[in-house]
Amino acid sequence: xxxxxxxxxxxxxxxxxxxLLSLIIxxxxxxxxxxxxxxxxxxTPKIKNIDLFFNFFVFTAVYIFLAPFFFYGFYAAFDLQxxxxxxxxxxxxFIFLFTTLLLFIYALFQKTTVQKQIxxxxxxxxxxxxxxxxxxxxxxxxxxxxxxxxISNLFExxxxxxxxxxxxxxxxxxxxxxxxxxxxxxxxxxxxxxxxAPLLEEFLFRGILLNWLRNKIPPLIAFSISSLIFAFFHxxxxxxxxNLTLIPTLFTFSLFLCFVYEKTxxxxxxxxxxxxxxxxxxxxxxxx
Numbered sequence: 198x199x200x201x202x203x204x205x206x207x208x209x210x211x212x213x214x215x216x217l218l219s220l221i222i223x224x225x226x227x228x229x230x231x232x233x234x235x236x237x238x239x240x241t242p243k244i245k246n247i248d249l250f251f252n253f254f255v256f257t258a259v260y261i262f263l264a265p266f267f268f269y270g271f272y273a274a275f276d277l278q279x280x281x282x283x284x285x286x287x288x289x290x291f292i293f294l295f296t297t298l299l300l301f302i303y304a305l306f307q308k309t310t311v312q313k314q315i316x317x318x319x320x321x322x323x324x325x326x327x328x329x330x331x332x333x334x335x336x337x338x339x340x341x342x343x344x345x346x347x348i349s350n351l352f353e354x355x356x357x358x359x360x361x362x363x364x365x366x367x368x369x370x371x372x373x374x375x376x377x378x379x380x381x382x383x384x385x386x387x388x389x390x391x392x393x394a395p396l397l398e399e400f401l402f403r404g405i406l407l408n409w410l411r412n413k414i415p416p417l418i419a420f421s422i423s424s425l426i427f428a429f430f431h432x433x434x435x436x437x438x439x440n441l442t443l444i445p446t447l448f449t450f451s452l453f454l455c456f457v458y459e460k461t462x463x464x465x466x467x468x469x470x471x472x473x474x475x476x477x478x479x480x481x482x483x484x485x
Contacts, residue, residue, distance in 0.1 A: 204362070208354035215347035226340055234459055236322045237416055241462075242314040244409040251303055252405050256397065259296045267292060282375055286385035293393045300400070315404040318462040330461055334469030341453040341470070342477075349446040360438040367443055368433055369394075370482055377483070390479050395471035402427045402451070403458045403467050416459055424451035450474060 226232065268288045304312050318324060356363075366374070369390065376386035402423060410419035428448040432440050457466045 205354050205357045208350040208357065212347050212350040212354065215343050215350065219343040219347055222340055222343060231340070232456075234416065234456075237459065239318075239321055239462070241408045241411040242311050242318070242404075243412060244311075244315075244405055246409075248307065249405055249409045252300060252401055255299045255303070256296060256401055259292050259299070264288065264292050280379060280382075282379050282382040285372070286376065286379075286382040289389050289393075290385055293389065293397070296397065314462075315400070315408065316464050321462040323460065324462065327463075327465060330463040330466040331469050333461055334457060334466040335473060337453060337457050337466070337470050338473045338477075341450065342474070345446060345450045345453070345474075348449045349442055352442045352445045356438050356441040360441070363438050365435070365437040365439050367431075367436055367439055373479060373482055387479065390475045391472050394475060395468045398427070399454070399464050399467040399471055402430075403454060404464050407455055407458060411459075420452055420455040420459075423455055424448045427451040427454075 223232075268285065314320075317327070317330070373386050373390060376382035406426065407419060407423045410423055413419075414422075425448060428444045428451060431443060431447055436443065454467050454470060457470055458464065460466075
């Protein structure tokens with residue numbers, strides 16, 4: 198008897214089991230009208246083209262183009278007296294605060310009503326208290342995690358079939374693992390993954406991009422385009438074949454994030470859902 202582990206078979210089997218469980222849970226949720234969107238015709242915040250361009254320009258410019266300059270600037274300023282992981286953590290918190298400040302200043306020159314609608318639309322017929330938004334985000338994680346993991350296992354099996362095993366990890370995973378050596382670095386990494394990333398990404402991809410798309414095309418198409426862009430924003434050549442698993446997984450997760458925002462018209466639901474997803478992923482990486 199051959200007892201050699203077969204990771205392709207294991208991933209496919211896990212995909213089938215999780216898919217079956219997902220169908221059962223989704224059926225139960227649908228029976229309780231979870232997937233209904235009775236107020237989809239309610240107007241969405243009017244995001245202008247310049248708003249879309251500026252917000253994404255700032256985010257891209259700071260995180261992709263300016264971050265390396267900040268890193269080498271911090272590195273030179275401390276005259277090599279600090280560990281590289283500490284410097285990287287300082288850069289992480291700096292670029293988050295810098296990006297947030299720029300976006301906040303820009304928002305001050307926009308209509309206050311639109312900015313408030315982006316975060317929570319109190320004119321929305323399905324609007325509830327903030328506590329409900331938090332509850333709905335947490336509850337959605339219980340529904341979303343199974344199909345997200347199912348897709349992840351399916352594409353992991355495909356990746357193994359075509360490219361074989363790889364030691365390459367997602368950039369954020371590499372950063373989190375390397376931060377474990379220093380308490381300060383770990384705190385900043387945890388903050389970045391659990392708080393900073395959900396705040397910025399939900400504001401940009403659901404608050405700005407999704408609302409901009411919703412004013413132009415039907416919801417399901419807007420969900421798909423927004424999710425595709427969100428997934429490919431996490432692509433990196435250095436991640437190698439890991440991208441083949443990462444992009445479909447994030448695309449699936451983003452579809453749920455789009456649905457949650459459409460259902461509640463509150464970014465707070467999304468932020469809690471995104472934070473919980475990142476938290477569980479981070480804990481799995483740390484302990485397993």
